[in-house]
Amino acid sequence: MAPVNPDTDIMPVRAFGTFTEALRDLVTWFQSRGVTSVATESPGGYWIMPSKP
Numbered sequence: 001m002a003p004v005n006p007d008t009d010i011m012p013v014r015a016f017g018t019f020t021e022a023l024r025d026l027v028t029w030f031q032s033r034g035v036t037s038v039a040t041e042s043p044g045g046y047w048i049m050p051s052k053p
Contacts, residue, residue, distance in 0.1 A: 002026055008033040 006012040016026040030038065 002030070004030065004033040004035060 001013060001015050003013045014029065016022045
């Protein structure tokens with residue numbers, strides 16, 4: 001899922017796949033809507049450091 005400013009698109013939230021072609025479509029869409037920076041959210045808890053014993 002990817003959002004843009006609602007003022008720039010009639011459908012400001014769209015779903016994209018994870019393969020190369022879909023990610024290229026995402027980049028094209030972002031560029032066409034004036035997006036210049038992007039942040040991502042971690043998809044799970046794998047990044048959390050294990051607690052010390």
